[in-house]
Amino acid sequence: GNSVTQMEGPVTLSEEAFLTINCTYTATGYPSLFWYVQYPGEGLQLLLKATKADDKGSNKGFEATYRKETTSFHLEKGSVQVSDSAVYFCALSDRIGGFKTIFGAGTRLFVKA
Amino acid sequence: DSGVTQTPKHLITATGQRVTLRCSPRSGDLSVYWYQQSLDQGLQFLIQYYNGEERAKGNILERFSAQQFPDLHSELNLSSLELGDSALYFCASSVTSELAPDTQYFGPGTRLTVL
Numbered sequence: 001g002n003s004v005t006q007m008e009g010p011v012t013l014s015e016e017a018f019l020t021i022n023c024t025y026t027a028t029g030y031p032s033l034f035w036y037v038q039y040p041g042e043g044l045q046l047l048l049k050a051t052k053a054d055d056k057g058s059n060k061g062f063e064a065t066y067r068k069e070t071t072s073f074h075l076e077k078g079s080v081q082v083s084d085s086a087v088y089f090c091a092l093s094d095r096i097g098g099f100k101t102i103f104g105a106g107t108r109l110f111v112k113a
Numbered sequence: 114d115s116g117v118t119q120t121p122k123h124l125i126t127a128t129g130q131r132v133t134l135r136c137s138p139r140s141g142d143l144s145v146y147w148y149q150q151s152l153d154q155g156l157q158f159l160i161q162y163y164n165g166e167e168r169a170k171g172n173i174l175e176r177f178s179a180q181q182f183p184d185l186h187s188e189l190n191l192s193s194l195e196l197g198d199s200a201l202y203f204c205a206s207s208v209t210s211e212l213a214p215d216t217q218y219f220g221p222g223t224r225l226t227v228l
């Protein structure tokens with residue numbers, strides 16, 4: 001079945017450091033891929049998405065490229081801020097799975113000033 | 114603000130009791146999803162309703178049930194509560210299309226504490 005694996009946290013960075021959170025997936029079809037973010041005390045919200053291979057999703061300085069050959073969708077940001085401290089979830093949705101969204105376990109990011 | 118509302122925000126109850134969590138989706142969204150988030154289990158998909166009908170089922174216990182009403186709001190019923198049911202319960206909604214996967218919009222969650 002479909003699955004999403006993302007790097008374990010927590011990830012602790014200093015402000016302005018480069019961020020990478022790894023995400024790999026397994027899917028039987030051609031899924032769309034998502035990154036959701038959960039700020040403290042809030043629900044999840046969509047950060048970015050990509051619907052086909054080689055697409056790049058981007059938002060708020062975050063980027064992720066849909067790599068079919070490596071089944072990956074790694075999240076990157078060139079310079080993190082304290083306000084980026086949150087939990088980040090990688091997710092996929094596949095037509096074969098009835099478009100049910102499968103979430104990864106989440107990666108907690110702490111950014112220090 | 115996602116446009117999805119959930120009530121109550123917090124709920125404290127005892128083992129063996131029954132509770133009902135309520136969710137109102139964004140205007141125009143036909144699908145409602147329920148998730149359970151606990152520290153050790155991460156985000157677990159429970160169930161999805163689309164326009165009043167059950168569409169997909171995840172790791173939902175038999176003690177749990179849900180429904181979606183004609184006005185599209187949804188309720189999640191949890192019965193015979195156990196300590197391990199303590200968690201954050203999120204509702205999400207989406208438009209849902211047969212042609213493309215959805216972006217889900219999450220509510221702020223209901224924090225359930227079972228004592």
